[in-house]
Amino acid sequence: MKNTVFSRSEYLEKIKKEKIMVRSVQIAILVLLLAGWEIAAQAGMVDSFIVSSPVRMIKIFIQMAGADLVTHILYTVAETLIGFTLGVVMGFFIATALWFSRFASKVCAPFLVVLNSLPKIALGPVIIVWSGAGAGAIITMAVAISLIVTVMELSHGFYSTDSNLLTMVESFGAGKTESFCKIVLPCNIPVLFQSMKVNIGLSLVGVIAGEFLVSEAGLGYLIVYAGQVFKMDLVMMSVILLGFIAFIMYSAVSRMEKIAVKLINHI
Amino acid sequence: MENIKLSYQTMTGETQAIKDISFTVEAGDFIAIVGPSGCGKSTLLSCVAGLTQPTSGQVIINGKKVDSINRYTGYMMQTDNLLPWRTIYSNVLLGLEIQKKLTEENIAYAEHLLQKYGLWSFRDSYPSALSGGMRQRVSLIRTLAVKPDLLLLDEAFSALDYQTRLNVSRDVYSILRSEKKTMLMVTHDIPEAVSLCDRVLVLSQRPAVIAADIRCDFGPGRDPVAVRNTQLYHTYFDRVWKEMAE
Numbered sequence: 425m426k427n428t429v430f431s432r433s434e435y436l437e438k439i440k441k442e443k444i445m446v447r448s449v450q451i452a453i454l455v456l457l458l459a460g461w462e463i464a465a466q467a468g469m470v471d472s473f474i475v476s477s478p479v480r481m482i483k484i485f486i487q488m489a490g491a492d493l494v495t496h497i498l499y500t501v502a503e504t505l506i507g508f509t510l511g512v513v514m515g516f517f518i519a520t521a522l523w524f525s526r527f528a529s530k531v532c533a534p535f536l537v538v539l540n541s542l543p544k545i546a547l548g549p550v551i552i553v554w555s556g557a558g559a560g561a562i563i564t565m566a567v568a569i570s571l572i573v574t575v576m577e578l579s580h581g582f583y584s585t586d587s588n589l590l591t592m593v594e595s596f597g598a599g600k601t602e603s604f605c606k607i608v609l610p611c612n613i614p615v616l617f618q619s620m621k622v623n624i625g626l627s628l629v630g631v632i633a634g635e636f637l638v639s640e641a642g643l644g645y646l647i648v649y650a651g652q653v654f655k656m657d658l659v660m661m662s663v664i665l666l667g668f669i670a671f672i673m674y675s676a677v678s679r680m681e682k683i684a685v686k687l688i689n690h691i
Numbered sequence: 692m693e694n695i696k697l698s699y700q701t702m703t704g705e706t707q708a709i710k711d712i713s714f715t716v717e718a719g720d721f722i723a724i725v726g727p728s729g730c731g732k733s734t735l736l737s738c739v740a741g742l743t744q745p746t747s748g749q750v751i752i753n754g755k756k757v758d759s760i761n762r763y764t765g766y767m768m769q770t771d772n773l774l775p776w777r778t779i780y781s782n783v784l785l786g787l788e789i790q791k792k793l794t795e796e797n798i799a800y801a802e803h804l805l806q807k808y809g810l811w812s813f814r815d816s817y818p819s820a821l822s823g824g825m826r827q828r829v830s831l832i833r834t835l836a837v838k839p840d841l842l843l844l845d846e847a848f849s850a851l852d853y854q855t856r857l858n859v860s861r862d863v864y865s866i867l868r869s870e871k872k873t874m875l876m877v878t879h880d881i882p883e884a885v886s887l888c889d890r891v892l893v894l895s896q897r898p899a900v901i902a903a904d905i906r907c908d909f910g911p912g913r914d915p916v917a918v919r920n921t922q923l924y925h926t927y928f929d930r931v932w933k934e935m936a937e
Contacts (some may be wrong), residue, residue, distance in 0.1 A: 587769045595740055595766035596786040596837065606789070610776050688776045690817035 466488040467478065476660040484657040496662075497621070500631055501669060503559060507566025508627040512620055515574025522575070523582040523608065524600055528646075536576055544568040545633045550691075552638055562634030562642070569630035570623045582608050582613030615686050617681035624673045632666070708734060708901065710898035713748075718840070721867070721874045723884035725931060726894030726902075730837060732877040736843050739875060740766045750769070762790070765839030769846045771830040774817035779829055780814040786837040801836040808832060808866060824855040824862075831863055835870060842867060844876035848883065857916050864915045881935070885927045886915040893934040903934040 430438065436667060458478045460483050465468045465477035483516035485493070488665045522529040547568060555561045635644025643662045706733035716722055724732050737743040739750050741760045752764070765786075773782050783801050787793050805811045808828055818826055827847070834842065847863070848856045864887050867874050869874040878884050884891045885907050896900040907927045909918050918924050 484773070520826055562813045586772075588768055589772050589774070591742065591768065592766075593785070593789060594742060594760065594773040595764075596789040597762070599788045602789055606785070607774075690819050 431622050436470050447581035454602040468530065473654075474656055477656045478688045480657045481661040481664065482564050484655075488658070488661070496641055496646050497665065497669070499559075500628075500635070500637075500644065500666075501673075503562050503631045503634070504566060504624070504627045504640065504669075507563045507630055508570065508620075508624050511567045511570035511574055511623055511627060512616075515571050515578060515619070515623075516616070517576035518571075518575045519582060520604070523604065524581045529579065529583070532682060536572060540572045540576060544630070548633065551634075559639075561638050562631055565637075566630030568678050570626040570631070573626060574619050574623055576578070578612065578615060581612045581619075585611050586597040608689060613684050614681070615668040617677065617684060621681065625670060628670055628673070658684070706814050708853050708897055708899065709828065709894075711748075712899065712901055712902050714892060714901065714904070716841070716873060718877060719871060720875050720890060721864075721888040722873070722876070722890045722892065723888040724877045724892045724894060725879065725881060725884050725935065726899060727896055727935065728879060730894045730897050730899040732894060734847050736875065737766075737876050739841070740764050740843050741780075742766070753820065755917070761840055762837070764841045764843055765834035765837065766843045767830060767834055767845065767847045769850045771823075771826040772816075773826055773833075776819055778815050778817055779810060779821070782818065782829060783814075783833045783836055787834055790837055792837065795838065797838075800838070801832065804832045804835055808862070816910050821854070824859045827851065827859050828862060828866075831866060835866070835872075840873060841876045842872050844878075846878055847876065849878070849880065856883075861915050864878060880933050881928055882919060885924060885931060893931060893932050903930075905930050905934070 434468075461470075462478045465472035465475070465480075523531060531538065544565070551564050551568065552561045555564045576672065589607045590603055593607055598606065631642070632644040632647075635642040635647050639645040643666055647659050649658070649661065649664045695855075698714070712735065724735065725734050734743055738745045739752075739757065741750075741757045741764070744758070752761065755761075773779075777785070784798065785792065787797050787801065799901055801812075802811075807816055810825065810829060810832065813821060813825070817827070827914060828830060835871065844863075848860050860883060876884070876888065888907060891905040892901055892904075893905065893906045894900070905927065908919070910921060
């Protein structure tokens with residue numbers, strides 16, 4: 425690429441142009457995909473009973489929107505947010521405890537690795553027995569999936585805090601609590617948000633997995649139900665809705681991250 | 692008046708970093724420790740700060756044995772370690788905050804230092820807006836705000852570019868002189884050691900002992916940058932250089 429010196433207005437113009445280009449291509453890809461899907465379904469190239477089609481999904485969406493779709497969405501979103509919040513808060517406290525005790529951290533390390541690689545969904549039946557068949561089990565599932573990752577990521581972040589900064593506050597006589605509040609915590613705000621971005625997705629996975637197993641409402645329930653009665657339009661529509669929900673929640677966390685990082689670094 | 696004595700020996704694990712080092716620093720002295728890299732200069736300094744415990748031997752400041760972080764010393768590192776989320780003003784008050792000494796008098800002293808050394812107008816800025824030299828000065832004021840008697844500088848200027856380095860070392864020199872502080876610095880830069888300090892201690896290769904103790908006397912009112920052109924400076928430089936080479 426050629427390096428050219430731009431004037432301020434040219435430079436801004438160029439950035440704006442690029443942004444518009446990226447967005448237009450993204451929209452074009454989406455439109456092409458949907459159109460291709462619809463055409464293929466209409467022309468009988470694919471079996472629209474099995475893969476559905478955009479128009480069929482819109483139809484079922486309108487039909488369901490009049491019924492109880494909103495309730496299902498709210499259930500899933502609420503469960504995800506509760507699971508996410510619990511996962512982050514508990515993960516934060518555990519990681520903090522592990523920072524305060526290097527001994528505990530070393531003891532826990534192999535257990536965390538095993539728990540992290542373990543497919544938590546396999547615990548599903550156990551969780552149902554423990555917390556009963558209902559929202560409790562679903563939220564537990566979401567926490568089980570997101571908690572260990574949070575602990576590992578935050579703990580790693582805490583331990584990787586710039587040692588020069590820690591030495592500096594120690595030289596003023598700061599104890600562990602003060603070092604944590606004044607240095608470790610603010611330094612790790614970006615790490616916290618990074619793990620929240622991963623977590624919000626994982627919580628949704630946990631909730632859907634939970635809803636597959638036990639539930640009377642939620643998008644996971646809707647997918648299982650529709651699959652059983654071969655309403656593939658409803659399955660596909662729910663999956664796409666899930667995609668939207670995941671995207672919106674991720675964007676929200678990402679937006680918060682940008683604000684927080686700006687507040688921390690003042691650049 | 693304070694009377695700082697320091698005797699010290701250490702053996703770090705299997706490698707004996709410092710064999711046997713004893714020296715005394717008088718109040719108001721500026722002393723530099725130079726030596727080959729890896730000879731334990733920085734460890735020596737962190738022992739004085741109480742951040743590290745020597746394997747054997749002891750550090751005595753103002754008649755008291757140093758066994759933990761102490762209030763007599765201020766410690767400065769290569770990096771300025773300013774916290775990006777705090778303004779210059781609240782960065783400067785960090786030490787006082789940690790030591791729970793945010794009294795009106797101490798705050799006034801910190802503000803006075805900011806004013807005196809030309810950083811008052813930046814008090815509400817964040818560190819990212821300041822140049823490297825200014826940041827290092829803020830870092831010095833943060834250290835001075837807790838009123839230490841003895842300043843420990845661990846390669847404090849080596850992250851700065853050459854010109855800034857000269858300016859900042861001159862600033863630090865005059866600030867510490869006018870605040871009547873005692874300074875113990877570790878550096879690998881012989882010109883810096885000779886031009887700033889009254890005494891230069893040369894450490895030997897590991898296991899380190901003091902190979903030479905060279906007094907650098909330029910008379911009163913020295914300017915650490917201007918002395919670099921004097922004949923005396925070259926004489927001292929050569930002596931330190933020869934001692935290090937041996």
